[in-house]
Amino acid sequence: ETGVTQSPTHLIKTRGQQVTLRCSSQSGHNTVSWYQQALGQGPQFIFQYYREEENGRGNFPPRFSGLQFPNYSSELNVNALELDDSALYLCASSSGPGNTIYFGEGSWLTVV
């Protein structure tokens, strides 16, 4: 049990739709990162938020966006969903950008 909680656990969306995934970080953790894990692959870094500001971004298009709230929880938004967006989306939190990183159980997104 890492204390990082994500919702929803599973969802199905249609191509072209928009999705919002949510994450509550472990207590005391002010840094949240999001990763995409396609089937059979390792997780890929999407972006990181630190004190409500984006603090690093991976190689993902602008239709992937996020927010961090004053309580350090976070949202990942994906617009104009494509079939290749089907993946496990993992949220990770830490107590600072350079500190140990703990993951939640993930949100499984299927785009049909």
Add this chain to the structure above:
Amino acid sequence: GEDVEQSLFLSVREGDSSVINCTYTDSSSTYLYWYKQEPGAGLQLLTYIFSNMDMKQDQRLTVLLNKKDKHLSLRIADTQTGDSAIYFCAASKSTGGGNKLTFGTGTQLKVEL
């Protein structure tokens, strides 16, 4: 950019030791992590090592780091069937824009009776 590589599959007998290997390319990586992923689940942090260390032991787990060769290994002593899972090696690098983990493709460990 950083590249992390792992062998894809390892099979061991219950009670034997398992050794999972990983190589990375960026010598400025600050932390190196091992995560475990069971089917349908998220990533469980097993252990990590700071880049200025060469060994870390935590109960059945031993991590060895050869910084010169950029080689990391995870040894699991007395491997049990419950250890069957995918194991990911990840390298962390801090930059001005925060830090990110670069993962390998994972090593599937199968423990046979």
